[in-house]
Amino acid sequence: MKIKSLRLILLLGLPFYTTGQSLLDKLEKEPIDTVANVLGTFQGTRISIGHSVETRKKNTLEVSFMSRYWNVEQESSNSFIADRMCARFGLDYGISDKLTVGAGVGVPNGIFDGYFKYRLAQQKTDNSGIPFGITLVQAGTYRTRRIIGIERRDDFGDKLASTTQLLIARKFTRNFSFQISPTFVHRTSSISSLDDPNHFAVGFGGRYKVSNHVSIVSEYYYVANPLESVETFGAFSLGTNWQVKNLLLQFKMTNNQIFTEDGFITQTTRNFNTRDGNFFFGFHATYHIQL
Amino acid sequence: MNKTLLLFLFICMKSFSQNTEYIERQGEVTFFSYTSVENIQAKNSQTLSILNPKTRQIAVQILMRAFVFQKSLMHEHFNASYIESDLYPKATFEGEIENFNANDALQTKLIKGTFTLRNISKPIEIKATISKADNSYTIKGSLDVLINDYNIKVPALLSPNISKKIEITFNFNYAPYEN
Numbered sequence: 001m002k003i004k005s006l007r008l009i010l011l012l013g014l015p016f017y018t019t020g021q022s023l024l025d026k027l028e029k030e031p032i033d034t035v036a037n038v039l040g041t042f043q044g045t046r047i048s049i050g051h052s053v054e055t056r057k058k059n060t061l062e063v064s065f066m067s068r069y070w071n072v073e074q075e076s077s078n079s080f081i082a083d084r085m086c087a088r089f090g091l092d093y094g095i096s097d098k099l100t101v102g103a104g105v106g107v108p109n110g111i112f113d114g115y116f117k118y119r120l121a122q123q124k125t126d127n128s129g130i131p132f133g134i135t136l137v138q139a140g141t142y143r144t145r146r147i148i149g150i151e152r153r154d155d156f157g158d159k160l161a162s163t164t165q166l167l168i169a170r171k172f173t174r175n176f177s178f179q180i181s182p183t184f185v186h187r188t189s190s191i192s193s194l195d196d197p198n199h200f201a202v203g204f205g206g207r208y209k210v211s212n213h214v215s216i217v218s219e220y221y222y223v224a225n226p227l228e229s230v231e232t233f234g235a236f237s238l239g240t241n242w243q244v245k246n247l248l249l250q251f252k253m254t255n256n257q258i259f260t261e262d263g264f265i266t267q268t269t270r271n272f273n274t275r276d277g278n279f280f281f282g283f284h285a286t287y288h289i290q291l
Numbered sequence: 292m293n294k295t296l297l298l299f300l301f302i303c304m305k306s307f308s309q310n311t312e313y314i315e316r317q318g319e320v321t322f323f324s325y326t327s328v329e330n331i332q333a334k335n336s337q338t339l340s341i342l343n344p345k346t347r348q349i350a351v352q353i354l355m356r357a358f359v360f361q362k363s364l365m366h367e368h369f370n371a372s373y374i375e376s377d378l379y380p381k382a383t384f385e386g387e388i389e390n391f392n393a394n395d396a397l398q399t400k401l402i403k404g405t406f407t408l409r410n411i412s413k414p415i416e417i418k419a420t421i422s423k424a425d426n427s428y429t430i431k432g433s434l435d436v437l438i439n440d441y442n443i444k445v446p447a448l449l450s451p452n453i454s455k456k457i458e459i460t461f462n463f464n465y466a467p468y469e470n
Contacts, residue, residue: 023312023341023343023348023349023350023385024350024352024383024385026312026341026350027339027340027341027350027351027352027383028352030316030339030352032337032339032354034354034356034380036356039367039370039371039377040367040371056363057363057364058363060363060364125377174375174377174378212371212372212373212375212444213372213446243368243372244448244449245368245449245452246364288364290361290362290363290364
């Protein structure tokens, strides 16, 4: 009996005791929209060398400087730091939160490029809908100079190439994201009849965040039907991304010197290793401006 | 039998007492970080708060993703690197208004309670102005929060850009809670 009445007192007392708690619990039950798009699958619009699923927000402009430095093989040169370098100056602009356009010019290789990318689907924080983000990229390039000499160079129409990519990425944990990118590359001309003007490739890219501002990234592109007239290898990159406020710094080791997708995916003539001629050090700096 | 009746009576009483609560669903919370290098400001207009004038209790829930910045990159960094809203989506406050008189038209009181941000709870005191209209209350005030208290890490390189002390202002308009 004693225990029963004690229990009753406890039961009566409990609601008074928990009133403070229940106010927060009541707020907890309020129907607020907590479902949102997953933020920051990757840090920039490029994972390392290739496009990431990320687009830029509306009215933001990014000014980018991309560069590669390498040594020429079998040459004991007097060059300062590296024998050769190559750069691309680019602009990326967010027309809307889903649509980003960009253009760039490469020196000294003389490649002009432009692209647009559109977010078809986004991964949600509560895992509703599809479990990954999908972005479509369409890029086009114009080569003003010969690079590895696989395209005809008779008139303007011979020097073009286009790349279509479907980027499918998932942020698995807060630190780890992975992307698979089925890619179609079309080149308007080939010198050798052995070379198919159309290439199918698939890219794999991963990011692992080591701190809130630094991540390690890697990418590899597999080409299903590579060029026949020259030996090519899959483009590979291993690097680190460092976000310093408005500035994204990307450092990488890679096996290619070209910044545009059709170039590095299908025309990487070096395998990845650290010997002179094969080893390319890359540095990208991207400055973010809110307009 | 007697006991069930008592319990029933008690539940009735409890639900009756709930009718005295007031709610705000679009409360405004703004924070400022002033430094000589850069001023950062963000506003949240979806803050939830509930007030019980009878028990003088107040509770607030702030959704961290809902802070709107002038610069989209700041929103991304705020959520991803500083507040880590994927791990800690909400900040909460619960407390009591000291010497609160539910019928005064205008009063300035101290609210004492616990503020929880990034799962770290600290006791805080907020000086607030409380005004009462026909069947609604308005509570306004401001407080300072030290980022060190809530283990918000700022890289040394960026420490000139982000103030150690963040000023938070709020403005809540409460209407009767309809359950």
